[in-house]
Amino acid sequence: xxxxxxxxxxxxxxxxxxxxxxxxxxxxxxxxxxxxxxxxxxxxxxxxxxxxxxxxxxxxxxxxxxxxxxxxxxxxxxxxxxxxxxxxxxxxxxxxxxxxxxxxxxxxxxxxxxxxxxxxxxxxxxxxxxxxxxxxxxxxxxxxxxxxxxxxxxxxxxxxxxxxxxxxxxxxxxxxxxxxxxxxxxxxxxxxxxxxxxxxxxxxxxxxxxxxxxxxxxxxxxxxxxxxxxxxxxxxxxxxxxxxxxxxxxxxxxxxxxxxxxxxxxxxxxxxxxxxxxxxxxxxxxxxxxxxxxxxxxxxxxxxxxxxxxxxxxxxxxxxxxxxxxxxxxxxxxxxxxxxxxxxxxxxxxxxxxxxxxxxxxxxxxxxxxxxxxxxxxxxxxxxxxxxxxxxxxxxxxxxxxxxxxxxx
Numbered sequence: 001x002x003x004x005x006x007x008x009x010x011x012x013x014x015x016x017x018x019x020x021x022x023x024x025x026x027x028x029x030x031x032x033x034x035x036x037x038x039x040x041x042x043x044x045x046x047x048x049x050x051x052x053x054x055x056x057x058x059x060x061x062x063x064x065x066x067x068x069x070x071x072x073x074x075x076x077x078x079x080x081x082x083x084x085x086x087x088x089x090x091x092x093x094x095x096x097x098x099x100x101x102x103x104x105x106x107x108x109x110x111x112x113x114x115x116x117x118x119x120x121x122x123x124x125x126x127x128x129x130x131x132x133x134x135x136x137x138x139x140x141x142x143x144x145x146x147x148x149x150x151x152x153x154x155x156x157x158x159x160x161x162x163x164x165x166x167x168x169x170x171x172x173x174x175x176x177x178x179x180x181x182x183x184x185x186x187x188x189x190x191x192x193x194x195x196x197x198x199x200x201x202x203x204x205x206x207x208x209x210x211x212x213x214x215x216x217x218x219x220x221x222x223x224x225x226x227x228x229x230x231x232x233x234x235x236x237x238x239x240x241x242x243x244x245x246x247x248x249x250x251x252x253x254x255x256x257x258x259x260x261x262x263x264x265x266x267x268x269x270x271x272x273x274x275x276x277x278x279x280x281x282x283x284x285x286x287x288x289x290x291x292x293x294x295x296x297x298x299x300x301x302x303x304x305x306x307x308x309x310x311x312x313x314x315x316x317x318x319x320x321x322x323x324x325x326x327x328x329x330x331x332x333x334x335x336x337x338x339x340x341x342x343x344x345x346x347x348x349x350x351x352x353x354x355x356x357x358x359x360x361x362x363x364x365x366x367x368x369x370x371x372x373x374x375x376x377x378x379x380x381x382x383x384x385x386x387x388x389x390x391x392x393x394x395x396x397x398x399x400x401x402x403x404x405x406x407x408x409x
Contacts, residue, residue: 079118
């Protein structure tokens with residue numbers, strides 16, 4: 001032991017590679033070393049010299065191992081940038097993004113991305129490393145509880161991987177804004193071909209009739225008042241969604257004061273005018289005439305206040321049970337039908353009946369591009385056979401004699 005300037009006592013271990021010393025007015029020993037071109041220091045949080053030496057030895061060996069693997073960084077880590085992104089994103093998007101979307105973004109970072117990339121320096125996030133992450137995710141996922149009681153591991157869907165890469169890109173953009181990253185790496189999928197456009201799950205006219213007939217019959221099977229109330233609500237929910245095209249989240253926000261029964265001047269029919277609040281803010285929807293009787297039945301049954309929710313629940317369990325009983329849960333392409341499929345049914349049936357695609361897009365608060373991509377290309381009635389099977393008239397044949405006459409003329 002010897003005096004060491006203003007630090008008082010000093011000890012050297014690991015062949016002189018590590019120094020132990022105490023700062024003024026501190027009972028804890030500090031450890032320090034020089035590695036990879038810079039000084040490293042850390043408090044041992046120990047006042048006993050023997051325990052401090054044990055801590056310093058383990059700390060030094062860990063630093064040396066990380067140095068050999070290229071993990072001893074002098075730059076910000078991905079985890080550091082991710083924490084900054086989460087702090088900013090939650091505050092800046094407050095009220096602008098759906099709460100479930102924000103929670104999903106945070107969950108993707110915490111469950112998958114940060115555990116794999118968190119210890120890496122930002123400059124180490126290369127296209128090759130991102131591709132390694134994609135490969136890693138195909139063989140790993142958080143265990144999910146199955147109905148059988150077992151925990152199953154399911155590879156992520158294409159859309160899930162896309163959402164995770166979006167979250168990864170947002171973190172890197174945050175790092176670039178703060179000057180921690182010079183440029184964004186290329187995160188595009190290598191070897192990617194054009195994705196297959198699959199028609200979204202919906203109910204054909206016959207399937208839709210089968211569904212609402214089953215839900216109507218289910219009302220008569222109710223064993224008590226509560227079951228009958230749920231069965232009636234589900235039946236009206238299906239009719240209402242299929243005749244308005246509202247999203248499930250819009251349905252859950254809908255209140256009685258948001259709806260007016262009006263005589264539409266353009267169509268000459270009595271319809272519902274609906275003020276819709278959803279993921280795209282406030283919009284408007286005009287229903288078909290079939291939705292009016294459903295709404296009047298709901299008012300008559302509940303005698304509601306104007307601020308009451310029309311559908312407080314989507315009754316998913318009952319809805320799924322009836323779909324399975326009627327063999328309607330999965331369509332022929334293997335897609336699972338949900339409450340969202342009723343919105344898709346509305347769009348498809350309106351297109352089949354010849355409605356203007358631009359008006360449907362406005363009424364459903366979406367874009368013409370989305371409808372053309374996921375709906376219009378699969379509706380056979382939008383293909384005009386007379387335009388497809390057109391035949392060009394053959395020119396009248398010119399004989400050699402007539403050709404010679406034209407030359408001499």
